Amino acid sequence: MLREEELKTFVDGTTQYFEVAAQQPATIGSPYLLEGEPAMHDYTGIISVSGKREGVVYFTAPRAMLTVLLMKMQENDFSHESMRDLVGEVANTISGNARRDFGHDFVISVPSVLTGDKPDIPHKPGARSFVIPINWRSHSAKLVVSLT
Amino acid sequence: MSTDSNADGGRRQVRLLIVDDSNIVRRRIERSQRLGEIEVVGTASNGIEALELARRTDPDLVTMDLTMPQMDGIECISRLIELKPSMRILVISALADKATAVQAMEQGANGFLHKPFTDRQLNDAIAELIF
Amino acid sequence: MQLPGADRSRRLLAAGAAAAVVTVMALVLIAGFRLATQIRSSLGVLQATSALQTYPAVIAQQLAALRGQLDTLEYTGHVHAELGATIHKFNQALAVIERRRGLDPAAMRRVGRLWRAYRPLLAPVLAFSAEPYDDTDTGSSLSAAGRAYDAQVRRAQLFAQEHARELHGRLAALAAELQARTAAAAARLRTLLLAGVLTVLGLAAAALYLQIARTRHERAAREAQEQTRDILKTVREGFFLLDADYRIGAVWSEALTRLFGRNDFAGLAFEELLRDRVSAETLATAVKYIRLLWGERARENLMKSINPLGQLEVSMDNGRGGRESRYLQFDFHRVMGPKGVKHVLCAVGDITSNVLLARELQEAQENAHSQLDMMVGMLHADPLQVSTFLDSASAGLKHVNTILKEPARTDAEFRKKLAGLSRELHSIKGEASALNLMSIAQRVHHLEDMVGELKGKSELTGNDFLPVVLKLDELLAHLRGVREMTARLVTLKDGSPEPGATMSVPQLRVVPAEQSGAPSALERPARGGGELATMLQQLAAKLAQDHGKRITLTLSGLGEVPDAYLATIKDCVIQMLRNAAVHGIEPSEARRATAKPEAGEVRVDFHRSEKGYELLFQDDGAGLSPEALKQAAVRKNILTGEEAAALDNRAALALIFRPGFSTREEVSMDAGRGVGMDVVARAVYALGGKIGVSTNPGRFTRFKIALPEASQAPAVA
Numbered sequence: 001m002l003r004e005e006e007l008k009t010f011v012d013g014t015t016q017y018f019e020v021a022a023q024q025p026a027t028i029g030s031p032y033l034l035e036g037e038p039a040m041h042d043y044t045g046i047i048s049v050s051g052k053r054e055g056v057v058y059f060t061a062p063r064a065m066l067t068v069l070l071m072k073m074q075e076n077d078f079s080h081e082s083m084r085d086l087v088g089e090v091a092n093t094i095s096g097n098a099r100r101d102f103g104h105d106f107v108i109s110v111p112s113v114l115t116g117d118k119p120d121i122p123h124k125p126g127a128r129s130f131v132i133p134i135n136w137r138s139h140s141a142k143l144v145v146s147l148t
Numbered sequence: 149m150s151t152d153s154n155a156d157g158g159r160r161q162v163r164l165l166i167v168d169d170s171n172i173v174r175r176r177i178e179r180s181q182r183l184g185e186i187e188v189v190g191t192a193s194n195g196i197e198a199l200e201l202a203r204r205t206d207p208d209l210v211t212m213d214l215t216m217p218q219m220d221g222i223e224c225i226s227r228l229i230e231l232k233p234s235m236r237i238l239v240i241s242a243l244a245d246k247a248t249a250v251q252a253m254e255q256g257a258n259g260f261l262h263k264p265f266t267d268r269q270l271n272d273a274i275a276e277l278i279f
Numbered sequence: 280m281q282l283p284g285a286d287r288s289r290r291l292l293a294a295g296a297a298a299a300v301v302t303v304m305a306l307v308l309i310a311g312f313r314l315a316t317q318i319r320s321s322l323g324v325l326q327a328t329s330a331l332q333t334y335p336a337v338i339a340q341q342l343a344a345l346r347g348q349l350d351t352l353e354y355t356g357h358v359h360a361e362l363g364a365t366i367h368k369f370n371q372a373l374a375v376i377e378r379r380r381g382l383d384p385a386a387m388r389r390v391g392r393l394w395r396a397y398r399p400l401l402a403p404v405l406a407f408s409a410e411p412y413d414d415t416d417t418g419s420s421l422s423a424a425g426r427a428y429d430a431q432v433r434r435a436q437l438f439a440q441e442h443a444r445e446l447h448g449r450l451a452a453l454a455a456e457l458q459a460r461t462a463a464a465a466a467r468l469r470t471l472l473l474a475g476v477l478t479v480l481g482l483a484a485a486a487l488y489l490q491i492a493r494t495r496h497e498r499a500a501r502e503a504q505e506q507t508r509d510i511l512k513t514v515r516e517g518f519f520l521l522d523a524d525y526r527i528g529a530v531w532s533e534a535l536t537r538l539f540g541r542n543d544f545a546g547l548a549f550e551e552l553l554r555d556r557v558s559a560e561t562l563a564t565a566v567k568y569i570r571l572l573w574g575e576r577a578r579e580n581l582m583k584s585i586n587p588l589g590q591l592e593v594s595m596d597n598g599r600g601g602r603e604s605r606y607l608q609f610d611f612h613r614v615m616g617p618k619g620v621k622h623v624l625c626a627v628g629d630i631t632s633n634v635l636l637a638r639e640l641q642e643a644q645e646n647a648h649s650q651l652d653m654m655v656g657m658l659h660a661d662p663l664q665v666s667t668f669l670d671s672a673s674a675g676l677k678h679v680n681t682i683l684k685e686p687a688r689t690d691a692e693f694r695k696k697l698a699g700l701s702r703e704l705h706s707i708k709g710e711a712s713a714l715n716l717m718s719i720a721q722r723v724h725h726l727e728d729m730v731g732e733l734k735g736k737s738e739l740t741g742n743d744f745l746p747v748v749l750k751l752d753e754l755l756a757h758l759r760g761v762r763e764m765t766a767r768l769v770t771l772k773d774g775s776p777e778p779g780a781t782m783s784v785p786q787l788r789v790v791p792a793e794q795s796g797a798p799s800a801l802e803r804p805a806r807g808g809g810e811l812a813t814m815l816q817q818l819a820a821k822l823a824q825d826h827g828k829r830i831t832l833t834l835s836g837l838g839e840v841p842d843a844y845l846a847t848i849k850d851c852v853i854q855m856l857r858n859a860a861v862h863g864i865e866p867s868e869a870r871r872a873t874a875k876p877e878a879g880e881v882r883v884d885f886h887r888s889e890k891g892y893e894l895l896f897q898d899d900g901a902g903l904s905p906e907a908l909k910q911a912a913v914r915k916n917i918l919t920g921e922e923a924a925a926l927d928n929r930a931a932l933a934l935i936f937r938p939g940f941s942t943r944e945e946v947s948m949d950a951g952r953g954v955g956m957d958v959v960a961r962a963v964y965a966l967g968g969k970i971g972v973s974t975n976p977g978r979f980t981r982f983k984i985a986l987p988e989a990s991q992a993p994a995v996a
Contacts, residue, residue, distance in 0.1 A: 002749065004749050007749060008745060011742070011745065016264065020265060020266055027688070027740060028740070029686055029687055029688060030684070030687045030744050031745055031747075031748040032748055033683075033748060033751060035680065073172065074176075075176075077171075081171070085170050086170075088170065089263075092215060093242040093263045093264055096263065097242055097262070097263075099243050099244045099245035103247070104245045104247035104248060106245070108243075110215055110216065128756075132741070132745075133741070135688050140686070246584075246589070247564045249585035250567050251567070253567075253574075254568075254570070254571060259581065260581060
């Protein structure tokens with residue numbers, strides 16, 4: 001059962017990423033439980049988790065948000081590849097940071113990136129999925145934590 | 149820094165190799181060093197590429213991601229140290245647990261910087277390693 | 280702590296002082312001895328000189344006496360002998376003086392010369408040995424020899440008389456000189472002795488001071504040592520030093536013995552300290568870390584931040600032959616020497632109680648999840664009721680999630696969710712309470728509390744809702760557990776092997792509305808009004824017990840409730856019953872005081888009316904006070920003071936249907952959250968019905984609900 005501090009680790013990791021990488025913190029919207037398939041944004045970075053916990057953690061964001069984020073990071077490459085790269089890096093950073101609380105046995109994969117609004121997310125059966133809307137500037141992304 | 153045989157008489161620039169599977173991160177590190185005394189001699193997106201580049205470019209300093217496809221950072225560190233024991237290695241990773249840091253240090257890393265990082269944190273971490 | 284260097288130098292100083300005392304004493308003694316010898320010999324000479332001084336006069340006298348004898352012709356023999364003796368003594372004394380060196384040689388010479396002048400005159404006198412007298416019959420007279428002798432004596436006497444003073448003076452001068460010399464020597468001796476004594480005293484004082492200082496220092500060192508020992512004995516952490524071979528040093532605090540249950544730490548490898556107490560992997564990480572501490576590579580801050588032994592689970596003997604888990608916290612500090620890291624100071628603390636406390640808290644939270652408390656109450660509950668409830672609760676929680684899902688960025692948007700969440704949760708809690716499903720009711724109550732607390736927060740953000748969504752998740756999991764449990768119970772009770780039995784039961788309730796009036800239908804009393812009646816009686820009994828009141832509940836016509844209204848009617852009656860029990864019915868003593876029967880009476884009557892159906896709910900409690908309602912509305916910022924004053928009694932009573940209204944301040948499981956009657960009103964309005972309230976303060980409160988004809992379609996909970 002996911003504890004509040006654990007969920008908070010992911011949430012804080014995400015908001016902090018924006019603060020550090022783009023000098024402007026993100027805030028979170030109202031969290032809720034995932035029912036069925038979530039509405040996905042254009043790009044989704046997925047980390048598979050194994051070991052102590054199993055499941056997936058993913059960050060899904062619209063192209064517009066990623067574009068602004070790249071600009072804030074002084075990037076000037078706004079290609080499809082760059083978007084994929086960024087969304088994967090965000091997912092990787094959030095999950096990697098979570099090891100601070102989960103420990104070494106929280107094994108995370110190299111990020112994989114899916115695009116399109118109907119990607120097939122490999123949810124682990126029995127995992128509980130929490131959706132945390134991430135609001136940054138006028139944009140909204142989602143962090144989904146789905147762990148046993 | 150140890151002085152190398154190919155020192156060109158004047159003060160030698162520190163040669164930096166950047167290893168990260170993310171293009172964006174690689175470019176960020178590269179950009180942050182554009183004006184300094186550091187010369188970026190190469191960038192690699194995985195361990196195998198990093199080893200090959202290191203052989204060719206003889207870097208003094210390497211920034212090293214850990215979670216990468218094809219030879220992860222930990223293994224790459226020990227190979228690089230074998231190649232050139234005086235090489236300084238700064239691990240830049242999102243993996244925030246202590247055992248990972250100890251493991252990296254044990255393999256021969258000299259410093260550890262957590263992702264996400266600011267330019268300032270990056271410069272401080274590098275400065276601590278080379279000066 | 281001992282300082283061997285300082286101690287040695289202090290010891291050397293003391294020895295030096297002693298040596299100096301001895302040397303000074305020896306020097307003083309030698310010099311003193313020589314001075315004393317000198318003075319003694321001087322005193323002999325002085326004595327001789329003193330004696331010599333008298334001799335010139337004696338010689339002169341004796342010569343005079345000799346002359347007198349010769350004049351009177353008397354016997355000269357013994358005067359002659361005396362003179363001889365005197366001169367002999369003089370010579371002897373003079374020889375003593377002459378042997379003495381250092382006397383003024385000129386004075387000496389002058390004495391010698393003068394005395395040599397005496398000698399030629401004295402020598403013939405002394406040499407005379409004949410008979411000086413001629414004795415005749417006529418008398419005696421000087422013989423010839425006598426006359427010569429007399430003349431010699433006369434000459435000598437004259438010379439002696441003449442020079443006695445001079446010789447005496449010269450000898451006196453010599454004596455004076457000698458005297459002065461001796462006095463000077465004595466003075467020197469005194470000075471020397473004094474200086475010696477003073478020096479010795481000074482040295483002795485210095486030695487004493489050093490000795491005292493040393494003693495004091497030794498005591499301080501001993502005290503310091505004792506303090507160190509006391510610290511090591513009492514400190515709660517295990518302290519020890521690791522050397523460059525990663526071995527434990529010779530000194531450690533006693534806590535270490537307690538922590539590890541052993542005493543042989545000296546020279547023990549750090550690895551051995553943890554071996555078999557932690558996993559091989561952890562041990563490997565620990566050893567790697569310890570090695571890194573000695574490395575050039577590792578800076579203090581970096582090392583601190585990557586310490587993997589900050590909370591280490593170790594397996595220990597529990598003293599009863601078993602093993603137990605303890606949690607240790609290791610801190611490492613590098614002790615730098617001139618050649619890099621010299622030691623690593625290691626501090627170990629036992630943080631087991633902290634860790635366990637945190638874990639217990641967590642477990643207590645998770646235990647709320649355990650199946651045991653689900654069982655309580657459920658054994659008595661009708662599985663069908665429970666199943667119906669679970670369906671409606673799940674639907675309600677789904678709605679809660681939908682409310683959460685509404686996008687929100689601002690405080691206002693977040694705040695908007697709260698009222699809906701509270702309403703929904705309150706209603707679920709009421710049903711759970713009514714079915715005595717306390718494990719669920721408590722959880723919902725807790726969640727409702729969380730939402731209630733958020734209302735009081737000033738600036739709401741998404742973070743505030745994290746615990747809510749987690750709790751919601753937990754609640755849903757719990758409901759799933761209850762559902763499984765119910766299925767198993769049904770299987771047990773019915774002996775039916777079909778696990779899905781309960782799930783299909785709600786469908787059986789779908790009975791056409793037209794038939795609802797027929798009480799003959801077998802299932803109706805059991806699954807409709809009868810079921811509701813039983814449940815309400817149980818709830819009334821429970822409420823009475825919880826609030827220390829006595830309640831008689833009279834129900835009529837509930838069998839008439841069409842299925843389409845059953846859920847709503849049930850919710851409404853539950854809520855009104857709770858309100859009556861909490862707010863309306865007075866405690867028994869209060870009722871006795873006002874001559875009312877001790878048991879409060881609550882009547883519920885459902886019947887057909889001209890336009891459809893009517894539900895009357897009446898209690899004989901304290902009634903409603905329009906004034907109290909107005910005040911409460913003002914207090915809760917629902918109305919301003921002026922608005923409240925403008926309300927007539929009817930409008931004031933209607934306040935209880937306003938969202939967020941309650942007349943009770945404190946929160947209990949049953950009522951008082953201000954979401955009681957508004958839920959009822961909302962449900963009634965949703966069915967196209969009306970609700971009204973009338974009261975007689977002190978006598979009764981009556982709610983009247985009018986509902987239209989039931990539609991054909993069965994309602995979904």
